[in-house]
Amino acid sequence: MVQVGLTGQNQKRIMMNTEYNLNHLDELEAESIFVIREVAAQFERPAILFSGGKDSIVVTHLAAKAFAPARIPMPLVHIDTGHNFPETMAFRDALVERLNARLVVGSVQETIDAGRVQEESGVHASRNRLQTTTLLDTIEAHGFDACIGGARRDEEKARAKERFFSHRDDFGQWDPKNQRPELWNLFNGRHRPGEHYRVFPLNNWTELDIWNYIAREQIDLPSLYFAHERDCVVRGETILAWSEYLNMRPDEVKERMQVRFRTLGDLTITGAIRSDADTVEKIAAEVAATRITERGGRMDDRRSSTAMEDRKKEGYF
Amino acid sequence: MEDNTNSLLRFTTAGSVDDGKSTLIGRLLHDSKSIFEDQLEAVEASSAQKGLETVDLSLLTDGLKAEREQGITIDVAYRYFATPRRKFIIADTPGHIEYTRNMVTGASTADLAIILIDARHGLLEQTHRHSFIASLLGIQHLVVCVNKMDLVDWSEERFRDIVGAFQSFSSRLNIPDIKFIPISALLGDNVVDPSAHMPWHHGGSLLNHLEEVHVSGDRNLQDCRLPVQYVIRPQVDDARDFWGYAGRIASGVFKPGDEVLVLPSGRTSKVADIRIGDRSIPKAFPPLSVTVTLEDDIDVSRGDMIVRQHNQPEVVSQIDTRLCWLAATPLNPATRYIIRLACSEVQAKVSEVLYKIDINTLHRLEEDKAIGMNDIARVSFRLAAPLMVDDYRENRTTGSFILIDPASGATVAAGTIHL
Incomplete structure (x- = not known):
């Protein structure tokens, strides 16, 4: 028989050590x-992909903590x-300056101008999918590993x-198997x-963890996350921010609404929610009580039930 | 905020398609109100599409397209839920014999394992297999859920029989904490809420146990080990002389003023300061990621280990291991593999395959020494350079390693060290 498991002498460790308890954050x-x-x-x-959204802001905050007092080495x-x-x-530029970080920008417009991708048309047109090509070009141009x-x-x-370490092949593709x-x-x-590799240090965090951590660490966020008034367009169940980039249907109208964003992507696809939460604490309370997933308002995920899996295989974030 | 005071519990579940594992997880997520409306609507629609009369909660944990097509789970999936008392991370692993590697992966980071037994069938081979893997990976807490109690008329006698059979088997495993709970994942009995059908069970519900089980005492706070992960040298004017040694505390408690020893150089110094970010902390313990500064200017680099003089790891150039083979390509005794242990890497060659272990019976197979995917074996290695190690049963970080094939870069095996 094979002897496995704990030896008797380890039993001494099974004791209360409340002074060494940590909370999950x-x-x-x-x-x-x-x-x-x-x-x-x-x-x-290596590099950090910075979208300006709360998750990449938290990653940047963690990176600053990981290497302090040195600057982030990527x-x-x-x-x-x-x-x-x-x-x-504006938020991106201020953060880069405060952390004395290095910024690399990949431009989807340049990818379009170079004829590498074609702009989508119609009311659902978005540059979300086009980002993938720009991202892979940027990775290649800078040799990011x-x-x-x-x-x-x-x-x-x-x-x-x-x-955590997600392997991508020569074409930037993700093979789940x-x-x-x-x-x-x-x-x-x-x-x-x-x-x-794509590396995901926040894998084990939930949306609520992110908000509680932002509150605890007093991390600055773009104002878009907090309730504010803006011109919106209601499309189906999604509230979209009005902008000159949004192709509107003839029957759609601009409406002034009190909203905030749960995720920040492209202007044309990021759904807003009606909300009065204007502080991090109120947002955390709202998230704790909410019954719709965070990406529920993202038009890009609604294209099909496996939309995310398909885009990941192509090399999406 | 109330949520900030919660602790974290990582647990793993193993089971095959039929024993109700997906239903159990779906039930935990659903009854703890961790399912969002849009997720539930999607599952309701899928259930209706399949012609089912009730909502199939197991669809909640259904992942990739390839798996849905085959109707099986082919990889470890991670699920999250929280109650006002605790945050939970589930490593959900498939239970087929061919997926031993997934069970090992899921168990490697878990504090607790849930074993599911179908009340109608009692202990099966896979029950032994799952329990053995849990103990092999050093899991201290086991919850044996006897499921489908509704199909045996909520029989206390049936439950007692299964508990008895499990106990006579598990005495060989040395898992210190084993809890038995009769449940019906389908109907929800004893999952989140106590069952009205089984008043004879006084041990509370599964969720109740998961919320209360004490796991932070499992950490090793005796043996001070800080594997140096990264050296921080700002080289800017206001921190010109700063040398920080960054890493995650593997075990033990470090405090400023502690006399420490750096291995393998053997140089000694004292801890000057311990920081997380730019904040100094009075003591560091597992699993914190910290930056340590020393009072003396000594040479320390990634792969070194900071320890205490009177309590040192073994420094070895030959290791005795239990290996779980993960790759489709079998073990080749002629290959120079790379062992990654904590923050060190070293070349290694097999010196001997002692035996394979039949994970269903725990018998040693001394004749069959061909190691392929999902095999668990006792293998010893010769190392090109010494490694600093502890016995896995004493230290999960300095006693575990992965084996890398240098040609492909792939992780081909996982191992635990036995001194």
Whole structure:
């Protein structure tokens, strides 16, 4: 017979050690910082994908903590769709300056101008899918071998099996059947030339964890996350911000509404929710009580029930 | 905020399609109100499309397209839910024999494992397999859920029989905390709320147990180990002389002023400061990620380990391991593999395959030494350079490793160290 499990002498450890108890945010922070440091240690040219959304802001905050008092030893990469909220851009520039970070911008407009992709047309036109080409071009141009993103496993079904170190082939594609097993806290970033990794330090966080952490750490966010008045267009069950980039149907009208955004993507696809929550604490309370998933307002996920899985395979974030 | 004071429990579930694992997880998510309306609507629509009369909660945990087509779960999926008392991370693993590697993966980060037994069938081979893997991975807390109690008329006698059979088997496993709960995942009895059908069970519901089980005492707070992950050197004017050693505390408690020893150099110094970000903290313990500064200017780099003089890990160039083979390509004794342990990497060659373990019976197979996917075996390795290790049963971080194929870069096996 094989003897396995704990030996008797270890029993002494099974005791109350309440002074060493951590709350779950401390544990999640420790795990994320470990993952971010592992990227800096294992890769030659890592980067942080910075969308201006709350998740990438939290990743950037964690990276600043991971390397303090040194500056973050990798650039922030922003894929600019040209359809960004102006608030997002102003926030990005201020954050980069405060952290003394390096910023790399990939421009979807340039990808379109170079004829690499074609702009979509019609009322559902968005540059969301076009970002993938710009992102992969930017990765190739700068030779990035690891890109840290703010995606979380709880966001969407296809992400429930995502690794911390997610392997991408030479074409930037994700093969769900060919992912490396991850055990304990041992992350294997070995790769052949051309292959790269997407790394997700926030995998184990939920939307509520993010908000509670933002409140605890007093992290600044773009004003769009907080309730404000703006011109909106109601399309089906989704409330979209009105902008010059939005192709409106003849029967659609602008409406002034009190809203906030739960995620920040492209202007043309990010759904707003009616809300009076104008502080982080009120938002956390609202999120705790909410009954619709965060991406429920994203038009890009509604295209089909496997929309996310399909885009991931192509190399989406 | 109330939510900030919650602790975290990571647990794993193993089971096959028929024993109700997906239904159980769906039930936990649903009854703890962790399911959003749009998710539930999608599941209701799928259930209707399949011609089902009731909502199939198991569809909630249905993942990738390939799996839906085959109707099976082929990989570890992670689920999240929270109650006012605790946050939970579920590593949901498929239970077929061919997916031993997934069970090992799920168990490697878990504090607790749930084993599901169908009340009609009692203990099966897979019950042994799941329990064995849980103990192999050092899980200290097991919850045995005897499911489908509705199909055996809520029989206390049937439940007692199964508990007895499990106990006579589990005495060989050395898992210190085993809890038995009779449930019906389909109907919800004893999952979140106590069952009205089984007044004879006084042990509370599954969720109640998950909320209360004490796991932070499992951490090793005795043996101080800080594997150095990254060296922080700002080289800017206001921190010109700052040398920080970043890493995650594997075990033990470190405090400023502690005399420490750096391995493998053997140089000694004292802890000057311990920080998280730019904030100093009075003590560091697992699993915190910290930055430590030392009083003396000594050479420390990634892969080194900061420990205490009177309590050191073993420094070995030959290791005795239990290996779980993860890759489709079988073990090749002629290959120079790479072992990654904590923050170190070293080349390794097999010195001997001692035996394979039949994970259903726990018998040793000393004749069959061909190691392929999903095999668990006792294998010893010769190392190209010494490693600092502890026995896995004492230390989950400094006693575990992965084996990497240098040609493909793939992770081909996971191992635990036995001293």
